[in-house]
Amino acid sequence: MTSAHHVPVLADAVARLAAVRPGERWVDCTLGFAGHALLLLEAGARLWGVDQDPEARAHAAELLSAHADRFTLLPGNFRDLEALLRDADVPPVDGLLADVGVSSWQLDQAHRGFSFSHAGPVDMRMDPTRGETALDLLRRLEVPTLAGLLRTYGEEPFAGPIARALKTWAEGAGPHDTGAMAAVVQGALPRKAAATRTRHPATRTFQALRIAVNDELGALEALLDAIPRVLAPGGRALIITFHSLEDRLVKRTFAGWTKPAAAPRRGLPPPPDAAPAFALLTRKGETADDAEIARNPRARSARLRGVRKLTDAERRAA
């Protein structure tokens, strides 16, 4: 097993914005192939690493074994971050990183069911020990709901015909593997649309189902909710997203934290704790340059946003 499968995305920007000081406590909410984790450890961090995928955790633990004295694995979903840190007696952290979504390694594993190019079970769960598979989801949802999901999470313009075709296929005799599913999606597209798509015709559908199966937006929302409580004053939170819905959520949440908690009334002194609690570390978000995209095409849609929790002194001075 090598780490060649996964190049950590936006590594330079992560290192610069993290600005790790030796001994600082950091939590990596999405260990994956441990690329960012290694970067944080090499900068001197004391690191806790979360991942909901048992296979990813096993690889990460192996890759980080040289740093075992400063690294602790926290199995679980980052939607439960606060409880995971509390149960492990971790005090408020100086930094938090989340590089959300699936890893290239997960996409390449046929048996996980994320890939249309390697036929496997129609699963797509990042945590294969719980929840329903993509095939269960296709069987449970009605066509209009399925179409809405493909439209929202996949921005799929042909969501209606694809949803109808997938529903018929899921309830039929099969075969029910990801290769067959990709062929069903391709067959449901108007011929011209299938021929002119630059990516595989099933990319949008697979992405939408994966986001739904893993409730990726719900998990991100829960993580964002926990950040103000788990960060120590002066702590940084860095989040990398790959989808405009996720980025919008991060952008709006961060922007909300940088506004004053309560507007002063005219003629009165500002209420206590009215000052903003956070400052933005990024305005528009950091994106990959052409060289990184050439090395790692997945970096094309990555966007990194960061905030820093202000100290009490900074809030008083604001």
Ligand SMILES: C[S@@+](CC[C@H](N)C(=O)[O-])C[C@H]1O[C@@H](n2cnc3c(N)ncnc32)[C@H](O)[C@@H]1O
């Ligand atoms: C894009 S990869 C992270 C790659 C990592 N930053 C690296 O440098 O190798 C995302 C990882 O986060 C995990 N993950 C995604 N959503 C999660 C969640 N809600 N809770 C815990 N782990 C999650 C996935 O299982 C996957 O291993």
